[in-house]
Every structure is written in structure tokens, then in C-alpha cells.
Amino acid sequence: QPEPAAPSQCVGPEYRPDTQKPTATVSTEVSHENVHILPQTPQLIALLTMIRDKNTGRADFIFYSNRIIRLLVEEGLNHLPVIEHTISTPVGRSYSGVKFEGKICGVSIMRAGEAMEQGLRDCCRSVRIGKILIQRDEETSKPKLFYDKLPEDIADRWVLLLDPMLATGGSALMAVDVLKSRGVPEERILFLNLIASPEGAVNFANKFPKVRVVTAFVDIGLNEKNYIVPGLGDFGDRFYTM
Ligand code: URA
Numbered sequence: 001q002p003e004p005a006a007p008s009q010c011v012g013p014e015y016r017p018d019t020q021k022p023t024a025t026v027s028t029e030v031s032h033e034n035v036h037i038l039p040q041t042p043q044l045i046a047l048l049t050m051i052r053d054k055n056t057g058r059a060d061f062i063f064y065s066n067r068i069i070r071l072l073v074e075e076g077l078n079h080l081p082v083i084e085h086t087i088s089t090p091v092g093r094s095y096s097g098v099k100f101e102g103k104i105c106g107v108s109i110m111r112a113g114e115a116m117e118q119g120l121r122d123c124c125r126s127v128r129i130g131k132i133l134i135q136r137d138e139e140t141s142k143p144k145l146f147y148d149k150l151p152e153d154i155a156d157r158w159v160l161l162l163d164p165m166l167a168t169g170g171s172a173l174m175a176v177d178v179l180k181s182r183g184v185p186e187e188r189i190l191f192l193n194l195i196a197s198p199e200g201a202v203n204f205a206n207k208f209p210k211v212r213v214v215t216a217f218v219d220i221g222l223n224e225k226n227y228i229v230p231g232l233g234d235f236g237d238r239f240y241t242m
Helices: 042-052 058-077 112-123 170-181 198-207 235-241
Strands: 008-010 023-025 035-037 082-088 094-100 103-110 128-136 143-149 157-162 189-196 212-218
Touching: 042 058, 042 212, 058 112, 058 189, 058 212, 058 235, 103 112, 103 170, 112 128, 112 157, 112 235, 128 170, 143 170, 157 170, 170 189, 170 198, 189 198, 198 212
Parallel strands: 035 212, 103 128, 103 157, 157 189, 189 212
Antiparallel strands: 008 023, 082 094, 128 143
16 A cells, blocks of 8 residues: 655755755644644754664664653643743843743653653653553453553643654543543643654544644554554664663
8 A cells, every 4th residue: 555645845954045955754744733743853853863763773762762852841841831920130130031830740651651751850850750551452452541640639730641652542542531530621731742643643633622732743654553654663662672
């Protein structure tokens, strides 16, 4: 079955004309307001090129994934509300700025989502992190909740849900159901993700139109084994074991 054509774009610094920039594959667009795709900058495309490469070893895979995760967390934090905050500087002037309002927590979908926890901790010191384990039920082939451990006051927090690969969306959808059942409103959930399939992103956006998805890239599709293509293979294996 032929793959749909991947969108391509000239990628390089602003000061160079397009004729002097290399062409690279960039993210597919998704027409859902709540799906936010990171700007397709030369940095991001170079980082994604590293982690997609099957010849990239584990140490580099971790290093470059962590850089993308950092970009996702920083962008995710832009979606949190801020309030006015004026301070005094050491030279005796005041500066009218803002500060974050509200409490947050992370929730990782095990095991691959745990790889994103450090990136969140690097930006939000001593952040609480909960965990959800969803696996395919051997009998029904449907995703099943096996374990969860979430902060008790999660209903009062903004939740950054972490999972690097959004393939069919089965686990992420179930994770949002779990969060909602604990009282977290959809509009206070941000789903941070490295690579999504178009069908995963659209399923997710249709079922939970108020959950914001922040992703680095929407790929072309899924293969017969439900791996994202062109993708990067199994994220958990490459991060933890290969
Ligand atoms: N999970 C992965 O690790 N990779 C995929 O391509 C899809 C789901």
C-alpha cells in the first residue's frame, strides 16, 4: 500500500534564501485547534533526524530525545495561566512581569512516558509525578488499565500527561478517561508527545476537544503493526534497552 506523500519544506536559518536551504520533511498539519505542533525549526528537524535514524545509538538517542522533550515541556508550560507580578530589580527599578498561577503535576504513561519525566523535572523543580500503566488485554486486544498512582489532589492541578508516541491513541485516550474520573477537567490536561500519527491526533482531538495536545511532529501514518511511519521504531526499547 503506497504511503501518502510527506510534506516537505525548505529548512534553514531565516537569513538564507530558500534556494540555499535544504529541503526536509516537516510535520503534517492537523486542522484541530487543540493540536499544537512545535514550529518546524532547523533545530527541531535536526534533533528529530537524529532520533529517527536507526543507526543512532542509545546514548545519543537519549540525549537528543531529551532536547526535544525539553522543547515540548517549555511549550506546554506556555499554556498555563499566568497572573501579573511586579518585582523590584537590584538597580532600584520595578519590572512588571507575570508569574505562574496554579499547581501542576506530571502523569506518565508507563513505560515510554517515564522517559519524559526528567525533562519535566528540569523545568519544574520538585514537581509531583503520577503514573498510569495501560496494556493491551490479551483476551480482548483492547487497552486495559493495570495500575495507576496519582497525586491525591490531582483534581486541583493542571496535568501534563506524558507519552512520546501517539499511535492509535488507545492508551492516551484511556489515560484521559482515568484523569477525568479523578475529577480533572479536560481543559486542565496538556498532552505532551514527540511524534503522533494523523489518525491518533485526530481520534484524540475528536474525543477530547478540550485537551490540548502539544506535539513535535505529526507523521504520515501507521503500518500494519500500528507503528508510526516513518517514525523511530519502539521509543521505550530505544530509550531503555537497545
Ligand atoms: N510506540 C512506539 O514506541 N513506537 C511507535 O511507532 C508506536 C507506538
